[in-house]
Amino acid sequence: MTPSAEELLAVARLYWGADLTYVFRQEPSPEDLRYQALWDEKNKEGPRxxxxxxxxxxxxxxxxxxxxTPPLANPSFxxxxxxxxxxxxxxxxxxxxVAGYLSILAPVYTVHCVRHHYLGKRCLDSKVFxxxxxxxxQDIADTVARRIEADFGATALPLDIAQTPIPLYVxxxxxxxxxLFHALFTSEPWNIP
Structure with a gap:
C-alpha cells in the first residue's frame, strides 16, 4: 500500500530541515544526524x-x-x-x-527517464521525464520496476504524490x-552521468 502524501511528509520532516538555521553552523542539525545514521544502517543493504x-x-x-548511489547525496539507492x-x-x-530509485526513507520507488542532448561528447542539456x-x-522501465518490487517489496510512488510541494530544504x-520526489529520491534528477 502506498503511503499518503501526509505520511511521507511526516517521514521527510525527520530527515530534512524546515529552515536554514544550520546552513552556516559547523555542527550538523538533528535532521542531518538522523539522515547519516539511517544511511549507516541502510549501507548494510548494499550487497542486496x-x-x-x-x-x-x-x-x-x-x-x-x-x-x-552517491553516499549521503541522495536519500535513495x-x-x-x-x-x-x-x-x-x-x-x-x-x-x-532510465533511472530507478529506491528510497531509504520510505518503502517507495520511482522509475523515470532523463534525456541528454549531446553534440559530440558535450552535453548541451538534460531534461527529466x-x-x-x-x-x-517502457520495457526497460517495467523491468527495473518489477525487480525493485520483487527484491525489496517497495511500491511505486504515484506521480501526483511525488510532485506534492513540501516546506522543506532538500x-x-x-x-x-x-x-516529495526531491525528499525521497533525489534533489537533482537530471544530474546523472
Whole structure:
C-alpha cells in the first residue's frame, strides 16, 4: 500500500530541515544526524542492491546498468540503465537513460527517464521525464520496476504524490520548489552521468 502524501511528509520532516538555521553552523542539525545514521544502517543493504543490479544486467543484456548511489547525496539507492545507442560526433543527438530509485526513507520507488542532448561528447542539456515513460523505453522501465518490487517489496510512488510541494530544504532545493520526489529520491534528477 502506498503511503499518503501526509505520511511521507511526516517521514521527510525527520530527515530534512524546515529552515536554514544550520546552513552556516559547523555542527550538523538533528535532521542531518538522523539522515547519516539511517544511511549507516541502510549501507548494510548494499550487497542486496548490488544483487539487484546484477539481475538487471542479466535481464537487460543489451543495456549498460550502473549503480548510482552517491553516499549521503541522495536519500535513495539508484540504478541507471543506458539503452544501446551509437554516438554520432558530427551532429546533435538525444541519449536516454532510465533511472530507478529506491528510497531509504520510505518503502517507495520511482522509475523515470532523463534525456541528454549531446553534440559530440558535450552535453548541451538534460531534461527529466517523470511522467509517462516514452514507449521505446517502457520495457526497460517495467523491468527495473518489477525487480525493485520483487527484491525489496517497495511500491511505486504515484506521480501526483511525488510532485506534492513540501516546506522543506532538500540539498539545493528550497520551498516552494521542493517536492516529495526531491525528499525521497533525489534533489537533482537530471544530474546523472
Amino acid at each position: 542492491w548490488g544483487a539487484l543490479l546484477k539481475e538487471l544486467r542479466v535481464a537487460l543484456p543489451e543495456c549498460k546498468v550502473w549503480d548510482y 539508484g540504478a541507471l540503465v543506458y539503452p544501446p545507442y551509437e554516438r554520432v560526433m558530427s551532429r546533435p543527438q538525444y541519449i536516454w537513460t 517523470l511522467g509517462p515513460i516514452p514507449l521505446e523505453l 540539498n539545493f532545493m528550497k520551498p516552494p520548489e521542493t517536492t
